[in-house]
Amino acid sequence: MNEYWSGRFAREGMIWGSEPSPTALVARDWFSSEGVQSVLVPGAGYGRNTKVFSAAFGTWGVELSEAALTLAREWDPLSHFILGSALDADLIEPVDAVYCYGVLHLFLEEDRRRLVESCLQQLKPGGLLYFASFAAEDPNNGCGRQLEPGTYEYKQHKYAHFFSDADLRAQFADTDILGTELHREVLQGVLGDSHEYLLRSITARKPRYAALRL
DSSP states (O other), rough: OOOHHHHHHHHHTTOOOOSSHHHHHHHHHHHTTTTEEEEEEEEETTTHHHHHHHTSSEEEEEEEEEHHHHHHHHHOTTTTEEEEGGGOOOOOSOOEEEEEOGGGGGGGGHHHHHHHHHHHHHHHEEEEEEEEEEEEEEETTTTEEEEEEEEEEEETTTTOOOOHHHHHHTTTTSSSSEEEEEEEEEEEOTOOOEEEEEEEEEEEOOOOOOOOOO
16 A cells, blocks of 8 residues: 555655645634644645644644655645654654544555554544545445455555445444534546545544443
8 A cells, every 4th residue: 555655646746736625624623613732644645634734733644655745744844744654653742633534444444443543542531533534425335346345446456445324433433423424525636637535524532531341
């Protein structure tokens, strides 16, 4: 996966343009209303979405691609970018909120679990989570070779998991889930092409107290 994305960032630069995802604007406003001061963005890419948060909060972005981070540091100089895997994020201090866009669906089941666990470990008790991933209603669901239930290699060398509402909620079973929502999003490519996707987002809160084990 790293080779695929590093290659694309190196060849195509700001692949999806400079405009943020509308979900980033929704998350920013929600975080602001909750008094958030710090945000983690795992899988930050070239900073298309981090820039929304760094204008209002202390923002940390974790990204595995050096090519993407070179672009990110130029595009969004206010964010603190860390080279590394989102699966192994290790901040010095926990943050108030996590915004994760288009990353969770890139992993197989075991690593999806690891990503959520990693984000929870970086989050303060009572902290907020906003994740947006491919929805089961997206037309690419079911296309190509099936790797796992709900996960397909829908393009050559590119696979994704497509989340139903129940599936996404199950992924966040260890949190206090606040709600889910379906989004239609159009990405404009650098070559003038556009791609439409259906995304499913989830909002949740990390429990303030660990559950008692009986």
